[in-house]
Amino acid sequence: MDFNDTPQEAEFRKEVRSWLDANAPKHLEAELKRASFGSSGLTSEDPIKAGKAWQKKKADAGWACLHWPKEYGGGARTPIERVIWGQEEGVYSVLSGPFTIGHGMCGPTVMAWANEAWKEKLLPPLASGEEIWCQLFSEPASGSDLAGLRTRAVKADDGSGDWIINGQKIWTSGARNSDWGLLITRTDPDVPKHKGLTMFFLRMDSPGVKVVPIKQANGASGFNEVYFTDVRIPDSQRLGAVGEGWKVSLTTLMNERLSIGSGMSTGFPELFRFCMEAEVDGEPAVADSNVRSKLAQFAIKQSGLKYTGMRAISALSKGETPGPENSIGKLVAGATMQELAMFALDLQGESGVVWDEDSPQNGRFQAMLMRSPATRIEGGSDEILRNIIGERVLGLPGDIRVDKDVAFKDIPTSGKQKK
Amino acid sequence: MNLDFSDEQNQLRDQVRRFLEERCPPKAVRAVLEGDANHDAALYGGLAELGVLGAAIPEEYGGVGLGHLELCVLAEELGRVLAPVPVASSIYLVAECLMQAGSEEQKSAWLPKLASGETIGCWAINEGSGRMQPSKISARFENGKLTGTKSPVADGAIADIAIVAAREGDGVSLVLVDLSAGGVSRENLNSVDPTRVQTRLRFEDAPATRIGGTGDGWHIATQVMDRAAILMGFEQLGGADRSLEMARDYALERMAFGRQIGSFQAIKHMLADMYVSATLARSNCYYGAWALATSAAELPVAAATVRVSATTAFQHCAKNNIQTHGGMGFTWEYDCHLYYRRSNALALALGSLSTWESLLIERMSAGNVEAAA
Ligand SMILES: Cc1cc2nc3c(=O)[nH]c(=O)nc-3n(C[C@H](O)[C@H](O)[C@H](O)COP(=O)(O)OP(=O)(O)OC[C@H]3O[C@@H](n4cnc5c(N)ncnc54)[C@H](O)[C@@H]3O)c2cc1C
Numbered sequence: 033m034d035f036n037d038t039p040q041e042a043e044f045r046k047e048v049r050s051w052l053d054a055n056a057p058k059h060l061e062a063e064l065k066r067a068s069f070g071s072s073g074l075t076s077e078d079p080i081k082a083g084k085a086w087q088k089k090k091a092d093a094g095w096a097c098l099h100w101p102k103e104y105g106g107g108a109r110t111p112i113e114r115v116i117w118g119q120e121e122g123v124y125s126v127l128s129g130p131f132t133i134g135h136g137m138c139g140p141t142v143m144a145w146a147n148e149a150w151k152e153k154l155l156p157p158l159a160s161g162e163e164i165w166c167q168l169f170s171e172p173a174s175g176s177d178l179a180g181l182r183t184r185a186v187k188a189d190d191g192s193g194d195w196i197i198n199g200q201k202i203w204t205s206g207a208r209n210s211d212w213g214l215l216i217t218r219t220d221p222d223v224p225k226h227k228g229l230t231m232f233f234l235r236m237d238s239p240g241v242k243v244v245p246i247k248q249a250n251g252a253s254g255f256n257e258v259y260f261t262d263v264r265i266p267d268s269q270r271l272g273a274v275g276e277g278w279k280v281s282l283t284t285l286m287n288e289r290l291s292i293g294s295g296m297s298t299g300f301p302e303l304f305r306f307c308m309e310a311e312v313d314g315e316p317a318v319a320d321s322n323v324r325s326k327l328a329q330f331a332i333k334q335s336g337l338k339y340t341g342m343r344a345i346s347a348l349s350k351g352e353t354p355g356p357e358n359s360i361g362k363l364v365a366g367a368t369m370q371e372l373a374m375f376a377l378d379l380q381g382e383s384g385v386v387w388d389e390d391s392p393q394n395g396r397f398q399a400m401l402m403r404s405p406a407t408r409i410e411g412g413s414d415e416i417l418r419n420i421i422g423e424r425v426l427g428l429p430g431d432i433r434v435d436k437d438v439a440f441k442d443i444p445t446s447g448k449q450k451k
Numbered sequence: 452m453n454l455d456f457s458d459e460q461n462q463l464r465d466q467v468r469r470f471l472e473e474r475c476p477p478k479a480v481r482a483v484l485e486g487d488a489n490h491d492a493a494l495y496g497g498l499a500e501l502g503v504l505g506a507a508i509p510e511e512y513g514g515v516g517l518g519h520l521e522l523c524v525l526a527e528e529l530g531r532v533l534a535p536v537p538v539a540s541s542i543y544l545v546a547e548c549l550m551q552a553g554s555e556e557q558k559s560a561w562l563p564k565l566a567s568g569e570t571i572g573c574w575a576i577n578e579g580s581g582r583m584q585p586s587k588i589s590a591r592f593e594n595g596k597l598t599g600t601k602s603p604v605a606d607g608a609i610a611d612i613a614i615v616a617a618r619e620g621d622g623v624s625l626v627l628v629d630l631s632a633g634g635v636s637r638e639n640l641n642s643v644d645p646t647r648v649q650t651r652l653r654f655e656d657a658p659a660t661r662i663g664g665t666g667d668g669w670h671i672a673t674q675v676m677d678r679a680a681i682l683m684g685f686e687q688l689g690g691a692d693r694s695l696e697m698a699r700d701y702a703l704e705r706m707a708f709g710r711q712i713g714s715f716q717a718i719k720h721m722l723a724d725m726y727v728s729a730t731l732a733r734s735n736c737y738y739g740a741w742a743l744a745t746s747a748a749e750l751p752v753a754a755a756t757v758r759v760s761a762t763t764a765f766q767h768c769a770k771n772n773i774q775t776h777g778g779m780g781f782t783w784e785y786d787c788h789l790y791y792r793r794s795n796a797l798a799l800a801l802g803s804l805s806t807w808e809s810l811l812i813e814r815m816s817a818g819n820v821e822a823a824a
Contacts, residue, residue, distance in 0.1 A: 033453060033454060033455070033456070033520060033737065033740055033741040033744060034452065034453045034741070035452055035454070035741055035747075036452070037452065038452075041452065112452060304815065308816060318812055318813075318816050321805070321809055323812075324808055324809045324811075324812040324813070325805055325808040325809070327808075327811075327812045328755075328759050328807075328808035328809070328811045328812055329759070329763070329808070331756065331759075331811060331812070331815065332731060332735060332756055332759050332760040332763065332811075333731060335734075335735055335738065335756050335760075336730070336731030336732070336734045336735050336760060337731070337734075338734075339454060339734035339735060339737060339738045340730060340731070340734040342452065342454040342734075343454050343455060343734055343737065345452070345454075346452065346453045346454045346455045347455070349452075349453070350453075350455075357730045357733075357734070360726070360727045360730050360731070363727060364727060364731065415716070415720070417723075418716075418719065418720040418723035418724070419716070419719065419720075419723075421723035421726055421727070422713070422719035422720065422722055422723045423719070425723075425726060426695075426699050426719075426722055426723070426726060427699070427703070428699070428702060428703065428711075428713035428714065428718075428719050428722065429703075429710075429711050429713055429714040430714070431714065431716065432710070432714065
């Protein structure tokens with residue numbers, strides 16, 4: 033057990049610090065500090081433009097996608113070095129929000145399944161932020177039950193080998209700003225649902241692709257509907273074999289849960305700061321024993337997640353595979369953030385309802401309240417994550433599945449009772 | 452950075468786990484629960500021989516001189532099997548207190564005997580109901596004599612020496628009492644967890660020697676209890692893990708409505724949540740182990756973090772283990788209640804959960820925020 037940097041780690045940290053000191057966009061720091069989950073906090077500049085500029089600067093100096101190989105635009109660094117980078121980059125990492133899905137999920141999937149020529153073409157501009165990717169998985173009728181998706185891919189009848197796509201995706205984060213999409217489709221409805229899927233990637237400006245923003249419950253519009261009408265994709269843009277899409281998607285989903293869970297904030301440091309400053313009955317909130325009890329329970333979740341992450345990194349740095357403990361990350365962080373936001377508003381009394389610039393920490397907790405429900409749904413809902421822990425970690429039996437050996441086209445589609 | 456036990460430490464774990472599987476099956480715990488003995492003396496002797504008691508005591512004082520990381524590993528194993536032995540009282544508290552604040556004479560007189568198991572120590576701070584604080588101490592130490600009543604005292608019935616918090620002048624001092632030297636009477640108390648006996652100790656002009664300076668008692672006790680909280684946290688972690696395993700095994704074996712009960716999501720998700728709290732506790736405990744072994748500046752925050760997390764996890768896992776077992780879980784015959792009892796007793800030992808929650812935040816506000824951020 034040792035929390036201190038090794039001499040090499042300390043040396044690396046020094047190098048990172050001095051580069052950041054010379055290169056970070058310091059004029060944005062104050063605004064970025066006001067970021068809350070789901071918003072970059074930027075108002076003086078376009079977040080996408082600012083993000084691209086920072087990503088490019090990092091890439092040119094070898095600081096982009098630290099965990100990727102150099103030939104694909106990465107930094108070829110160790111897991112520990114990546115963590116140190118994250119600690120030092122601090123608030124500026126908020127600027128990389130638009131690339132999270134590409135770097136965390138689409139990139140690793142391309143790396144695992146595409147041929148060399150495609151990897152060399154697609155990955156470097158993804159690493160440097162010149163191109164943005166989105167994940168076209170969920171559909172109106174298939175979210176948790178992703179394998180129930182209905183967007184069809186059919187071979188063109190002109191002998192070109194191309195595929196023709198028709199259907200609809202939904203909840204696609206960042207689709208409007210994306211250059212590429214990772215798309216899962218159904219190629220065979222006559223076999224059970226997991227067996228008839230095929231994965232592709234495509235340009236988002238392909239003819240027949242239409243992106244429609246969705247207004248979210250918190251008023252923002254991060255996610256979109258994406259419609260496909262006779263969209264043509266060359267067979268060379270297929271990932272994995274025809275019918276192997278489910279297996280390919282597991283690469284993406286595994287990376288999704290890791291990347292969403294690990295670096296995730298619970299909002300505890302901000303709440304703690306608030307409780308040091310705010311007053312309850314004329315005394316600082318932290319002097320109140322009820323407040324302390326609540327805070328302590330949030331604190332052990334925050335620190336527990338932090339040290340769980342460190343345990344995984346310790347394993348990686350010894351060349352071992354991390355244990356299943358990281359699967360708790362998003363489950364804990366999402367629920368904690370939501371409860372914590374409600375508690376922060378409670379401490380504000382009736383004025384907790386007010387959400388504006390003058391609210392404590394510029395309305396951070398109100399924003400957190402309104403964004404946190406999504407965290408418990410996106411990338412695997414709380415219930416799906418509990419199933420995964422129960423089944424894959426604890427070895428409990430799977431849920432009973434009534435659709436298991438049924439051809440996809442024969443699976444019932446509505447829960448409404450027929451009169 | 453490395454947040455994990457070493458291969459050697461894990462080998463030690465395997466060795467002790469095998470020993471305890473053989474020497475401390477549930478039957479041994481029940482013998483103390485149901486019988487007249489207040490601890491398993493043979494098991495305690497075996498642990499002494501194996502070097503468990505002396506693991507963190509330096510060789511010059513008759514210990515094995517391994518260290519506190521090793522003691523954490525051992526504590527987890529003792530917690531897993533609910534070992535009915537006074538290791539927490541005698542080693543985590545009394546030996547630790549002597550190592551932290553004892554005079555050379557006190558250390559050489561008692562540490563070798565604590566390490567060999569020949570002497571058992573107990574930690575006598577409490578005086579009745581409510582949160583302990585200096586103003587509540589009314590036992591008095593004057594002219595080398597101690598007078599007052601301490602209750603409840605874990606393992607007081609079987610101890611040979613006690614470390615007692617007593618008023619001396621305006622302050623509180625810690626004193627060491629040889630319980631065989633006269634002026635001491637003992638009375639056993641019924642408790643939620645009879646596998647760790649609770650006792651009332653009465654002192655009347657009992658000869659005693661001070662540990663540390665006059666009036667330093669509360670300060671020393673706080674430091675010692677912080678260290679003990681981390682070790683006890685590992686016991687709680689062991690108990691939480693074992694409770695989860697028992698629940699998992701039963702969920703796989705028990706059938707209802709033609710299915711294994713573990714296939715019902717209500718059960719599956721309850722077990723997943725138990726896994727979550729046990730995992731958070733494990734990670735927090737590893738942080739505490741590091742702080743303990745290095746006496747880091749973060750030790751007070753780490754101790755409270757461990758304490759809150761491990762207490763929460765053990766109580767959560769032990770109560771839901773009973774729930775998973777249905778009616779069987781509420782029988783005397785099944786072992787679920789042994790874990791339930793221990794989880795609730797340990798939740799109060801060293802001060803209640805709410806006390807530690809308060810301490811954690813107090814300590815973080817005092818400037819150690821970064822530790823948990
Ligand atoms: C902010 C946000 C961003 C997103 N971004 C993307 C994106 O970029 N790309 C993309 O492809 N998708 C994205 N999603 C979609 C997300 O992955 C799905 O919303 C999610 O998988 C849940 O699917 P659903 O919405 O269809 O809900 P449903 O699957 O209909 O779930 C409804 C409820 O039923 C529960 N439930 C379902 N199945 C089970 C089961 N087997 N056992 C127990 N309970 C069950 C769920 O837990 C949930 O509570 C995003 C979602 C959000 C909220």
